[in-house]
Structure formats: structure tokens, C-alpha cells
Amino acid sequence: MSERYSRQIAFYGVGEEGQAKLRASRVVIVGMGALGTVTANNLARAGVGYLRLVDRDFVELSNLQRQVIYTEQDAAEALPKAEAAARHLREANSEIEIEPAVTDFNSSTAEALISDMDLVLDATDNFEARYLINETCHVLKKSWIYGGAIGSSGMTMNYIYGEDQPCFCCLAGPAAGGSGGPTCVTAGVLASATAIVSSYQCAEAIKYLTGNGDLRKTLLTFDLWENQFQEIEIIKDQDCPVCVHEEYTYYGKTQGMQAVSLCGRDAVQVIPEKTGDVDFERYAEKLGALGKVSCNDFTLDFDNGSIEIKLFKNGRAIIKHVDDESRAKSIYTEYIG
Ligand SMILES: [Zn+2]
Known part of the structure; x- marks a missing residue:
């Protein structure tokens, strides 16, 4: 038994067999901000064999409050987040492969970033990217786990391909430009909220990759400040443009500068x-x-x-x-x- 993973293997939901499945798994994390850093840290230490970390941005001082793997030095050097994250995580686990992808996640890049992966973890900060993940995963027959956080609240939902469950578009409605809603810049965000969302995503990811445990079928929401916690059943939209009609707004649409x-x-x-x-x-x-x-x-x-x-x-x-x-x-x- 591997010493490194002994506490995880001892857990009844993982075991030796589950650990071997994690080792053979390939996961892409889209976004290396507050959610992505917690998720990448968790999955790298859990022994997921291949992690692709996607981010277009570089480390800044205002990130350090919640983007848990970056350091002041990363911010001083303005390192690309994906690169800085890969460096730190390789120090935590040199037995797995970590691929930094310093690139924008958009209609031109989405397919290549997802197509050779077993699971997609959403750690983006905008709806457009989530619609694109949703559409691309549907086309490529991949599963993904949605996560979002703002202020002291957060939410997460699984989209497991082939299970005839509601997709992100069933939940959020057809794509319609910017939401105009609050953002982490205007409303702020607590690191405790992002850590919880990410922890739920990681637990679901480990269930999915090991094939053990029951995946949650509801939308989970909470607000730490208001002491609220809810699981909401989402009904599949029988007229959903994505998972029913397979009509895409973002997938395969980009052209030009x-x-x-x-x-x-x-x-x-x-x-x-x-x-x-x-x-x-x-x-x-x-x-x-x-x-x-x-x-x-x-x-x-x-x-x-x-x-x-x-x-x-x-x-x-x-x-x-x-x-x-x-x-x-x-x-x-x-x-x-
Ligand atoms: Zn749908």
C-alpha cells in the first residue's frame, strides 16, 4: 500500500482499487483562481494521475487572500497562474503529471483542452465559459462539475453525460450575453465559501473517477453568512437547446481576432x-x-x-x-x- 495515499486508501469509498483508478485518471481544471487552486491542490494530493490546469491570467496580490497555492513571490514575478500552480503542485506530488495550459478557454481552444480528459472541473468565474464547457462536454460526451461562489455563498451541480440529467443550460436558461449580476470584484468573496464549493466538487470528482459512492443529483447552494444550506432538484428542460436539441451558442463559433x-x-x-x-x-x-x-x-x-x-x-x-x-x-x- 502506498504510504502517500494510506489515509485515503483506508477510507471505505476509495480503497486500493479506487486509488489505482485515480492514478489512471485525467482531469482538466478550467480556471486557476479561488476554486481552481483549491481543486488542483486537492486532486494533485489525492493522486489523480494527470491534471491539466487552464488559466489565461497571471498572479496578482489581490489573488492571495483566496487563491491558496500562490505566493507573494509569484505575484511579484507576475507568473502565469497555470505555470505557478504547476510548479507548486509538483513540489507537493512529483508522482503525477501536471500540465499547465496558459491559454484562454474559448470556442477555439475548448475542444482540444477537453477531448482527451475523463472529467472537467469548472473553476471559471463567468457564465459564458460555463455555457461553453456545457456545450463542449455535451458534444464530446464528457461529464463536468459546475461550481461557483460569490460573497459568502456558493453552488455546485454535477453534469454526468449519458444519465439523462439536466444540464447547465437546463439550470441557467439559454445563453444570453453578460448577466450584469454581481461579480467577485464588486461583491467580494470569502475564501471559506470558495473552499467549500471546491471541496464538494472534489468529493464528487473522486466518486466519479473511482466509480464508487452515489453522485449527487441536485443543485447544492449555501450561504455561510446567512446560515443557509439547500439542495434543489433541477428538472430537465424538455426543450433545452443543448442537451435536447443539440444547438450550440458557443461551441465551434469563434473566428477572427x-x-x-x-x-x-x-x-x-x-x-x-x-x-x-x-x-x-x-x-x-x-x-x-x-x-x-x-x-x-x-x-x-x-x-x-x-x-x-x-x-x-x-x-x-x-x-x-x-x-x-x-x-x-x-x-x-x-x-x-
Ligand atoms: Zn439541458
């Missing part, structure tokens, strides 16, 4: 039509004449006093201090090409 305002960040993310390995040296030379340039293995930062660009290795960029998406696109075209 995209610009998306990053919620509450005073920044816009720009993704060029074609992504690929960017030659930082060439850009450092080109942009060095126009402003200050600094580089590490993952990002190139440009700052000329009014425009600030963080360019990632695959050509994606975050343009700071702009809120207008078309302005961001033109800055990208002007400076990056």
Missing part, C-alpha cells in the same frame, strides 16, 4: 486570429524603441507610460488601462501586429 473586457480589471484581453509561439526577442527589439520592455519565459511586458501590454507566449495579450474592446484591438494591431 477577439477582444474581451476582463471583469473589473480595467483591462482587455486580445486574442489574435492565429495563435502560435511568439518570438519574444524580436518583439523586445521592436518594442524596446517605443517604451520599457521586460521579459521572462512566459510573458513580455511593455509600458510606454500610457499603454501597458502583457504579451503571452502564444500571442495572446492583456492590454491594461483600457475598457474599450475595439481600442484594445487597435492597440494590439499597432504594437504587436
Whole structure:
């Protein structure tokens, strides 16, 4: 019996056989923020054999209150979250494979990020990404576990493919642009709330991957501050565009250069039509004449006093201090090409 997992193997729901199944499992975690860091930490230590960590962003000081695996040093270096998380988790468990995917999760990337995985864990912070996970999983016949938290409240639900259960679209209704609701920037969020959501997701993931235990079939919601806890039965929408009619709003829809305002960040993310390995040296030379340039293995930062660009290795960029998406696109075209 493996010493490392002895306490987990001793648990009746896992055992030697369950542990071996975890070892053979491949899980993708979409988003490495508050939920994703707790989930990745939990599943890496639990011995899930292959973890793909997806995140488009880099570590900042305001993350440290709840994004439990990052350090002040990560924030000082502004490391990409997926990369920083992979580094820390490899120190916790060197026996498993951890793949950092520093990329935006969108219609162009979703299929490749999910298709070779056994299970998808949602740790995103927006509805658009969840609709896309839902649609992509339905197309690829994959199961996924939804999780969300804001303020002191949280919720989670399983979507197990093939069980004729309600999907995320049955729950949330057909996709209809931004929700306009509160976000973690405006309403704040407690680390205790995100940790609970993530812990539920991980327990369900371990049930699913080991094939043991009864997966929860309800939507679970709670509010720690208001002392509320509820399980709600969700009815499958017999007219659901996704799981009944297989009509997709996000899956396979992206084309051309995209610009998306990053919620509450005073920044816009720009993704060029074609992504690929960017030659930082060439850009450092080109942009060095126009402003200050600094580089590490993952990002190139440009700052000329009014425009600030963080360019990632695959050509994606975050343009700071702009809120207008078309302005961001033109800055990208002007400076990056
Ligand atoms: Zn549905």
C-alpha cells in the first residue's frame, strides 16, 4: 500500500482499487483562481494521475487572500497562474503529471483542452465559459462539475453525460450575453465559501473517477453568512437547446481576432486570429524603441507610460488601462501586429 495515499486508501469509498483508478485518471481544471487552486491542490494530493490546469491570467496580490497555492513571490514575478500552480503542485506530488495550459478557454481552444480528459472541473468565474464547457462536454460526451461562489455563498451541480440529467443550460436558461449580476470584484468573496464549493466538487470528482459512492443529483447552494444550506432538484428542460436539441451558442463559433473586457480589471484581453509561439526577442527589439520592455519565459511586458501590454507566449495579450474592446484591438494591431 502506498504510504502517500494510506489515509485515503483506508477510507471505505476509495480503497486500493479506487486509488489505482485515480492514478489512471485525467482531469482538466478550467480556471486557476479561488476554486481552481483549491481543486488542483486537492486532486494533485489525492493522486489523480494527470491534471491539466487552464488559466489565461497571471498572479496578482489581490489573488492571495483566496487563491491558496500562490505566493507573494509569484505575484511579484507576475507568473502565469497555470505555470505557478504547476510548479507548486509538483513540489507537493512529483508522482503525477501536471500540465499547465496558459491559454484562454474559448470556442477555439475548448475542444482540444477537453477531448482527451475523463472529467472537467469548472473553476471559471463567468457564465459564458460555463455555457461553453456545457456545450463542449455535451458534444464530446464528457461529464463536468459546475461550481461557483460569490460573497459568502456558493453552488455546485454535477453534469454526468449519458444519465439523462439536466444540464447547465437546463439550470441557467439559454445563453444570453453578460448577466450584469454581481461579480467577485464588486461583491467580494470569502475564501471559506470558495473552499467549500471546491471541496464538494472534489468529493464528487473522486466518486466519479473511482466509480464508487452515489453522485449527487441536485443543485447544492449555501450561504455561510446567512446560515443557509439547500439542495434543489433541477428538472430537465424538455426543450433545452443543448442537451435536447443539440444547438450550440458557443461551441465551434469563434473566428477572427477577439477582444474581451476582463471583469473589473480595467483591462482587455486580445486574442489574435492565429495563435502560435511568439518570438519574444524580436518583439523586445521592436518594442524596446517605443517604451520599457521586460521579459521572462512566459510573458513580455511593455509600458510606454500610457499603454501597458502583457504579451503571452502564444500571442495572446492583456492590454491594461483600457475598457474599450475595439481600442484594445487597435492597440494590439499597432504594437504587436
Ligand atoms: Zn439541458
